[in-house]
Amino acid sequence: MANEPAQPEKFFLNRFGMTEGSLERVLGNALERKADYADLYFEYRNAEALALEESMVNHTSKSISQGVGVRVCADDRTGYAYTDEVTVDRLQIAAEAARAIADERGAALAPVRVGAPLPRHRLYELDSTPLDIPLEERARLLTQIDETARALDPRIRNVMASFAAEQRVIMIVTSDGRIAADVQPLCRLSVTVIAEEAGKGRQVGSFGGGGRVEWKYLFEQDRWRDYVHKAASQALINLDAVDAPAGEMVVVLGPGWPGILLHEAIGHGLEGDFNRKGVSAFANRIGQQVASPLCTVVDDGTLPNRRGSLNVDDEGTPTSRTTLIEKGILCGYLQDRLNARLMGMAPTGNGRRESFAHAPMPRMTNTFMLPGEATPDDIIRSVDRGLYAVSFGGGQVDITNGKFVFSASEAYLIEGGRITRPVKGATLIGNGPDVLTRVSMVGNDLALDSGIGTCGKDGQSVPVGVGLPTIRIDGITVGGTHA
Amino acid sequence: MKRAANGRSSGGLDPALAEWALARARAEGASAAEVLLVSAESLSAGVRMGEVEKLKSSRERRLGLRVFVGQSSATAATAELEQTSLDDFIRNTIAMARLTAPDPWSGLPDPTLHPATLPDLDLRDSAHAIIAAEQALQIARECERAALGSDPRIRNSEGAEFSSGVYEILFANSSGFSGSYAAGNFHLGAAPIAQADDGAMQLGHWSTSARHFAKLEDAAAVGKVAAARALRRLGARKIKTTRAPVVFDPDMAASLIRSLAGAASGPALYKRASFLVDRLDTQVAASAVTIIDDGRMLAGLGSKPFDGEGLATNRKPLVERGILKTYLLDCYSARKLNLAPTGNASRGTADSPGVSPTNLYLEPGSYTPEQVIGSVARGLYVTELIGFGINAVTGDYSRGASGIWIENGELAYPVQEITIAGNLKDMFLGIEMVANDLRWRSSVVAPTLKLSEMMIAGE
Numbered sequence: 001m002a003n004e005p006a007q008p009e010k011f012f013l014n015r016f017g018m019t020e021g022s023l024e025r026v027l028g029n030a031l032e033r034k035a036d037y038a039d040l041y042f043e044y045r046n047a048e049a050l051a052l053e054e055s056m057v058n059h060t061s062k063s064i065s066q067g068v069g070v071r072v073c074a075d076d077r078t079g080y081a082y083t084d085e086v087t088v089d090r091l092q093i094a095a096e097a098a099r100a101i102a103d104e105r106g107a108a109l110a111p112v113r114v115g116a117p118l119p120r121h122r123l124y125e126l127d128s129t130p131l132d133i134p135l136e137e138r139a140r141l142l143t144q145i146d147e148t149a150r151a152l153d154p155r156i157r158n159v160m161a162s163f164a165a166e167q168r169v170i171m172i173v174t175s176d177g178r179i180a181a182d183v184q185p186l187c188r189l190s191v192t193v194i195a196e197e198a199g200k201g202r203q204v205g206s207f208g209g210g211g212r213v214e215w216k217y218l219f220e221q222d223r224w225r226d227y228v229h230k231a232a233s234q235a236l237i238n239l240d241a242v243d244a245p246a247g248e249m250v251v252v253l254g255p256g257w258p259g260i261l262l263h264e265a266i267g268h269g270l271e272g273d274f275n276r277k278g279v280s281a282f283a284n285r286i287g288q289q290v291a292s293p294l295c296t297v298v299d300d301g302t303l304p305n306r307r308g309s310l311n312v313d314d315e316g317t318p319t320s321r322t323t324l325i326e327k328g329i330l331c332g333y334l335q336d337r338l339n340a341r342l343m344g345m346a347p348t349g350n351g352r353r354e355s356f357a358h359a360p361m362p363r364m365t366n367t368f369m370l371p372g373e374a375t376p377d378d379i380i381r382s383v384d385r386g387l388y389a390v391s392f393g394g395g396q397v398d399i400t401n402g403k404f405v406f407s408a409s410e411a412y413l414i415e416g417g418r419i420t421r422p423v424k425g426a427t428l429i430g431n432g433p434d435v436l437t438r439v440s441m442v443g444n445d446l447a448l449d450s451g452i453g454t455c456g457k458d459g460q461s462v463p464v465g466v467g468l469p470t471i472r473i474d475g476i477t478v479g480g481t482h483a
Numbered sequence: 484m485k486r487a488a489n490g491r492s493s494g495g496l497d498p499a500l501a502e503w504a505l506a507r508a509r510a511e512g513a514s515a516a517e518v519l520l521v522s523a524e525s526l527s528a529g530v531r532m533g534e535v536e537k538l539k540s541s542r543e544r545r546l547g548l549r550v551f552v553g554q555s556s557a558t559a560a561t562a563e564l565e566q567t568s569l570d571d572f573i574r575n576t577i578a579m580a581r582l583t584a585p586d587p588w589s590g591l592p593d594p595t596l597h598p599a600t601l602p603d604l605d606l607r608d609s610a611h612a613i614i615a616a617e618q619a620l621q622i623a624r625e626c627e628r629a630a631l632g633s634d635p636r637i638r639n640s641e642g643a644e645f646s647s648g649v650y651e652i653l654f655a656n657s658s659g660f661s662g663s664y665a666a667g668n669f670h671l672g673a674a675p676i677a678q679a680d681d682g683a684m685q686l687g688h689w690s691t692s693a694r695h696f697a698k699l700e701d702a703a704a705v706g707k708v709a710a711a712r713a714l715r716r717l718g719a720r721k722i723k724t725t726r727a728p729v730v731f732d733p734d735m736a737a738s739l740i741r742s743l744a745g746a747a748s749g750p751a752l753y754k755r756a757s758f759l760v761d762r763l764d765t766q767v768a769a770s771a772v773t774i775i776d777d778g779r780m781l782a783g784l785g786s787k788p789f790d791g792e793g794l795a796t797n798r799k800p801l802v803e804r805g806i807l808k809t810y811l812l813d814c815y816s817a818r819k820l821n822l823a824p825t826g827n828a829s830r831g832t833a834d835s836p837g838v839s840p841t842n843l844y845l846e847p848g849s850y851t852p853e854q855v856i857g858s859v860a861r862g863l864y865v866t867e868l869i870g871f872g873i874n875a876v877t878g879d880y881s882r883g884a885s886g887i888w889i890e891n892g893e894l895a896y897p898v899q900e901i902t903i904a905g906n907l908k909d910m911f912l913g914i915e916m917v918a919n920d921l922r923w924r925s926s927v928v929a930p931t932l933k934l935s936e937m938m939i940a941g942e
Contacts, residue, residue, distance in 0.1 A: 047833075053754060058586040060579045062559040063833035064572070067543070081540040084562040097540040100616050135582045158755055194755050194876065202755060204876040244881070246904065246940035247724035277531070278639055279676055281684065357541060394871035396883070400676055400686040401716075403900050405870035405883035427872035427881040427902050429940075479872065479881040479902025481938045483724065 008181035009117050012042045012171045016086045020114045020179075026088065027112040027175045030072050030095040033102035037337075038175040040091070041069040041314065043356040047166035048131060052142040054158065055150075060135065067356035070094040074102040076276075076342055080359040114173055118180040120311040120318055123304045124212035129185040130165035133215045138163055141189075141218070145228055149193050152232045155239070157202075158194040163187070172316035180316030185212050186307065186463060188452060191227050195235035205235030206409070207391075209450030211307045227450070234391060234410045237422045244411065244426035244480025250386030251428065251473045252379055252414065255447035257392055259466030262297055262367050263455065264395040264404040265432040266290075270324050270332070271350075271362040271457075272339035274399050281402030281433050282330065290330045291436030294372050297325040299334055301349055301365030307451040308366035308465030312349070315360050319349035324367075325436070334362045354460040364455060368467030372442025376470040379441045381417040387478055388412045388419055389428070402432040405479075427479040435476060443470030495544075496520045496653040498661060500564070505657050507573050508550050513580070515591050517656035517793075519547035519832055525648030528619035530627050536642055538616055547832030550576050554585035560833035588818040591792070596824070597660040598795040601788040605781045606666035607649065611696040614647040614669070622671060622702050629706030630675035630687075636717065637710050641674035641686065647696075652787075654830075660793040668784070669696050673706045677713035687713025692925060694782040712866070719885060719897035722941040728862035729903055729937045730855055730889065733920060735865050736929035740774055740845050742907060743767075744927070746875050747801060747809075748827075748838040749816020758878035758908055759807065767807045768911035771848060774802040776811065778826060778841030785842040785926025791830025796841055799825065805912075811838050845929035848917030852931040855916045857892035863939055864889055865903060878907035884939075901941040910934055 013019065023040060030038035044066045051059035067084035068091055079101030081094035130138070145161045165187040173179045190208035207230035209223060218224045253261060266282075274280035282290070291297070301319025303309050310319045315337050322332050335343070336351030339362055352363035380388065388411065395406030407427045412419045448467035455464040501518040508516035522544040529537040546569070547560045557579035561572050614622070627643035647669045655661035672690030689709035691700035731739060743759075751757035759767065768774075778796025780786050790796055792814055800808045810820065813828035813836045829839035856864060865886040872881040885899035905913075918931035 056584040056586055058556075058584050058589065059835055060557045060583045061833055061835065062557070062576065062579060064559075064561045064563065065545075066562055077535050078537045079539075080537065082542075084543045084545075094540070098538070101535065101538045135579060139582065139584075160754060160756075192756075196755070202760075202876050204756060204874065244904075246902075246938050248940075248942050277641070279641055279684070279686070357543070359537070359539065396869040396871070398686065398867075398869060400684045401719075401899065403869070403883065403885070405872070405902070407870055407872035407881065409874075424877075424879055425872065425874055425881065426904065427870050427883055429870075429883045429900055429902050431900060477721075477900065477902065477940050477942070479883070479904045479938075479940045481881075481904045481906075483726065483938070 008169050008183045009171050009179055011169050018088060022088050023173050024112045024114055026091045026095050027173065029092055030070055030099050031175055033099050033104060035072045035074040035099060035102040037073040039071050039315065040173045041356055042171040043067060044169045045166060046131065047164065049162060049164040050138055050142060051162040052146055053160050055146050057139040057142050069356040070098045071359055072098040072101055073338055077101045078338065078359055082357050112175050113177050114179050115177045118178055118316060120180060120182060121302055123302065123309050123311055124185060126185055126214050128214055129167055130187045130215045131167055141224065145191055145224060148225060148228050149232050153236055155195045155197045155236060156193050156232055157196040160192040162190045170314065174316060178316055180312045182311045184310065187213065189218055189224060189227060191231040193231050193235045195239055197239050200239045203235045203238040205231040205233065205238065207231040208452045211305050211451040212309060213305050237410065241422040241424045243482035244423040245387065245478055245482050246480040248475050248477050250383050251476050251478065252383060252386060252388045253468060253471050254388065254390035255443065255445045255468055255470050257449040257466065258389060259368050259449065259468035260392050260395045260406050262369060262468065263364060263466050264397040264406055265430060265435050266297055266324060267299065267364045267367045268397050269399055269402060269432050270334055272333045272335040272343060273362050275333050276339045276343050280399050285330050288330055289328050290433050291325050291328040292439045293328040294442045295325055295328055295436050295439055296370040298323050298370065299364050299367045303366055306366050306448065306465050307453065307463045310365065313351045314353045315351035317347045317349045317351060319365060322348045334364060336360050336362045352462050354462055358460050361458065363457065363462050364464050366448065366465035366467065368446065368448060369469060371444050371446035371469040374441045374443050376443050376445050379443055379470050379472050380414060380419060382441060382472065383414040384416060386414045388414050397432065403429065404432050405429045423480065428476055429479060430476045435473065438474040439471050440474050441472040445469050495522050496651050496663065498653060501653055501655040504548065504569060504573060505655060507570065508577065509657060511574055511577050512552060513550040513577050514553055515551040515657045517549045517591065519830060520653040521545050521650065521832055523648060523650035524613060525646060526613050526616060526619060527644055527646030528616055528623055529642050529644040530620060530623045531642030532640055533624065533628065535620055545832045548573065548576050549835060550580050551590060552577060552580045554587055554589050555580045555583040556589050557583055558833065558835045588815055591656055591658050592794055592814045592824065594658040597793050598789065601662055602779060604779060604786045604788055606664060606694050606786060608667050608695045612649055612667065619645040619647065626671055626673045626702040626706040629703035630673050630710040633707050633710040634714055636677045636679065636714060637675045638678040639676040641676065643673040643706065645671045654793055656793055662789050662793060664788050667694060669693050669699055671699055671702060671705055673709040675710045675713050677717050679717045685713050685716035687716065692784060694784065715887065716885065716897050719899035721900045722888060722898050724940050724942065726936055726938055728859050729934045730859060730862065730864045731932045732864065732866045733922065733928065733930055735868055736845065736932040737927050738868060740843060740929050741927050742873055743911065744801065744811060744840040744843055747807065747811050749810055749812040749820060750838060751875060752810055753816055753819040756876050758876065762807050763810065765807060766805045768802050768805045769914040770805040771917045772802055772805050772911065772914050773800060773846040774843065775846060776801050776840050776843050780842045783842040783926065785840065787841065790826045791828035791836045794824055794826045794828065796826045811840060813838050840927060843927045844921060847919045847921040847930045850916050850918050852918045852920050855918045855931050855933050856889055856894060858916060858933065859889045860891060862889045864894060880905050880907050880910060901939055903937045903939055905937045
């Protein structure tokens, strides 16, 4: 793998016997028609996964992928071609395919000259990555997880655990002479348990975590045991869950992963592409009040070791912290280079892609709300009747009409200011541009999620993070079955 | 080596490479192995507001390897297909397998289960391969133009996109099976946006997919349907929380049978992570419901001559008049459940086999969709569902919905920002009417369905 993480840009040149001169020629070829910009995206990804089920680590898999994507931009048009055969000849063929987007006429830009590598953050300089840990040791952890979970409660009938680790090396070379590269480690541990009890049926509980971290991260602060306990308690609690209520009510969201609310309700709608095209419910609303003054929401790709963080985005721009909403006022979009240029704004380091097989687009990194003053107890005590939701599955949004959903997997009734009974999972639905106007309390307990999120957009998946303090929303529709 | 062929050449994929890799794996100590070679090429072209927006061209080749050392196994994939790289790759995969726990249920299929001959399922259009950029853009443009021109309230667009692709699969294992097939697909979709005078916007989406270029719906017709779907959402309102019958349009009905197939798949069952555990040969749906899985429909979008383990695909009822007749099984889950594999193994290059339906459909009934809607005094016609609120273990179901409210058997007004909730066990038993409007729009399809009652949450 990359033995020279300090100089990842050398990795591809050495590996594929290319020179900066040959890349300049490919970019020159890409720009032969009337284009504004071209770039090359090199990727080498090494991924390994292990899985345990029925007390056996019986699945191991490894995937090595590599390739190059060539992009040509002309006005608001994008030509993209990729190949997994990394040779100069194949790159030239891809460049010709990508440049078909541009008009025949027009002079080529000045010859491309690649400069010195651009600076990048140092957010995940690891001494070793989980891929360096012997497979036996990784397998042993999964076995310990299985034993630990089964020992917790006889009602735990099955345990599934998996550990996935990858390392991506990327390099971006652009027609304006920039070159940027990065080595991106990432891992995730997942635990799912099935609990069964006569007369109460079966329930599932899941938890997990990780990030751009070393193997020892999972052992610090007893993290893996904590994941096991949380997965198990979720399944066991849900055995006693009653039907969730249906209709609009006060909802209190717990800290951490419930920040998926922000991702769905706010984040997607503020991605630059949707706003440039005017297809987002947030289009042309900068400067307007879209949340209560208690709410400040940021997207921050610069948090060390987080799953959603990047030293540079997939266009070579260093990531940054972008304030999306400040004290309730909408103040920023998330931008890649294309949409920033077309909107006359600055790129924010949010141009991301799943792999070399995809063109970049504006995506979130770590999206969270800044903490407020209230204590979590005060917030619960303030609710006479409502729902307290602490864990969620996935969510989704319709960008155009702003309606979003996210589904609770662990939730409780609040009655008379106290948390009482667990209720079954239910989907919550709201309207992005106004749900945060109903936030009446913000807690002082901001937490980021444990490192499990994956965001899908237009067929591309990328790792992301979310975060939230405990908040009170004065009315949102809860999709339970109980009238 | 026994080789089954389907009458078409495997083109760019080299059977000798697969044989070489299997021989190398055996020589390096694997007791059994299988090789999957995939090559794919595609071109997609997008227009937006009448202008060219994107062109994407792709080409990939990958090799997937699964090796067994006794009862231990490992799976790996690579795009580096030179023999020197593959030598290391094969050795490393075998080393991984040795570190994996021996699993008494693992292994290749019983060799007698492999088919001797494979049918030609007409999966590749002999007249059209990849549609060149110029023509692809023209089709997308015609589609979007029809959408934009159909009503003055269609004021914006996420564009229209046409794509075509060809791929080849070659699969071989060390017990002597080798098979290959080539396939293609064509896809056209449009997403226009309607805007009301108050500024509120709604997206409408429609698409068509086929193995044969000539079987695609007319481009302008696709654009017009997409526009109509956007327009009918304008002015949508929230409604009061209520219990009422729910009519699922065909695409939403298809999502229900997809959930059922997931719960009926072997891996979910042996993990006891399914609401269909121990339900074989029992009533799981209303008697009007028959669901067929058929991997061998000619030119079917989910057709393939053999599954991800080299077993013959086939036609079988998953549910027959409400009775769950089979689970969907690969060899591993079949052994665990003490049943026979069903030819539903799915396989990506980097993963061990999973399970998926092939062409899955709910058999049409006799009612027209109008009769189904006409039977509802007050209820919901659901046309969009979002979110992941389905618990496969319990069957609990709660999703975001939008659609059209039905009053006295007529579509009255659009609704949104509501949820529908129930439990899949009750929902399938509660299917009261099955319409006759089955269309093969994807590999999983269903006609319009009426469910007797669900909880609808709104204000």
